[in-house]
Amino acid sequence: MVAAMALAAAGCGGDTSPPSRPGPTGSLTVLAAASLTEAFADAAWRRATDHLGVAVTYSFAGSQQVAAQVTAGAPADVVATADEASMAPLVAAGLVDAPRIFATNKLAIVVPRGNPKGVSSLGDLSDGALAVVLADPAVPVGRSAAEALRRAGVTVHPVSRELDVKAVLRRVASGEADAGIVYVTDVAAAGAEVTGVEIPDDANVVTRYPAAVVRATNNDRGAQAFVDDLVGGAGEAALVAHGFGAP
């Protein structure tokens, strides 16, 4: 336990919170993409934020919804989305500081445990007998999936266009759908409930996750420290453990 804490602290770019200078205090509200749910709940990441000395509250939703919440003036200090397109309107509106990339993610096909329908490639998803669920193109993972299918030259007629990536995953995990396209991190998060089928790199779409301090924050120091830690790799162990790539 002590060793783990030392490790987490060492991961913060050598900043072992010197007691002489007052560190960030208070509380932080972080609005984050749904795909970050497990990584931010991971013990390794919580230890990394514990050392900041702030109480962090997370709120997870689809990236575009997270962005809409910030636009609507939701009380938040940090915002982290699953792609840069979702963050762009916030930057354009001057609502956030310059976003910084802290992780990458890519797509995978998700099928029920054991792959009962024998799905092995994107091409298999065009089979009309297969109930395929995609995310709506309004959602980052939906846009990426559409792009991957375009690159692979595959046309899919989904039975539903879900509004966030976890909804796609749930459809497959519960057996309502035969296949879906989600992030590799979601397959990792679902554990034994589902099976992942790899999408080769030439068709796959890599998304970059930006985080930014919300300008309207009343805990600028805490928010800045949180983003610094996130970008600086303090949570890398947690992110990698949940399938994310390094920026």
Next chain:
Amino acid sequence: MREARPPLGLIVPAVGAVALVTLPLIGLLQRAPWSQLGSELSTPEVGQALRLSLECSLGALAVAIVLGVPLAWVLARLSFPGRWLVRALVLLPMVLPPVVGGVALLSAFGRAGWLGRHFGSLPGFPLPFTTSGVILAEAFVAMPFLVITAEAGLRQADRRYDDAAATLGAGPWRRFRTVTLPLAAPSVAAGAALCWARALGEFGATITFAGNLPGRTQTMPSAIYVTLQTRPEGDIALSLVLLAVSLIVLVALRGRLVGGDGSSR
């Protein structure tokens, strides 16, 4: 005799109640993209979603009437052990978060649900991701509004008319149709209006159970939600349409209700 002066203790909160409902609507009207309203609303997606919304909410209303009015009669007129439990169960969807309702529907009628599993090969199954699934989800959430209102009306209907009809030789089914139901008609109609309105606005159970596919399961509330993610102006335009349709029907129905029920209210 007119009352001399209405008590301020009632008037002030009443104005507050109207403000609570209208202030957000004024906000919606202010932010509406009036100049682009035509182009926002003339897309095929909007037409599809509106048509589906009307079809499914009317379908749900039909299901609710066929099943719910007899249930209201049973609850109002028959006494049997466990009636309180039946009433509580049937009203449960009113307090249940709609998403939970959707999950419950999935675990029963879904492809892997305890019933859906056995009926998967029958026509119409599996229900999720189909228009029938939307109707089922909307009926699940909206039927209690009809049952509770119709039951109250059936309770209040004077039973002596019923008894008189019985002495004249009318059978129970005929008495229900020609005596009891007409007496309770205003309440049944009010319940039907509430039920339909609730079905039209239903979102959580629908999207959880039936999903979101334009032209098949994407109703107006789902379309509004999707649009909200990308173009908030378009989202307000869609909301206005739903608002206008609901208001027109509620006002029209209300006029009819007051006409038939003016003496008692």
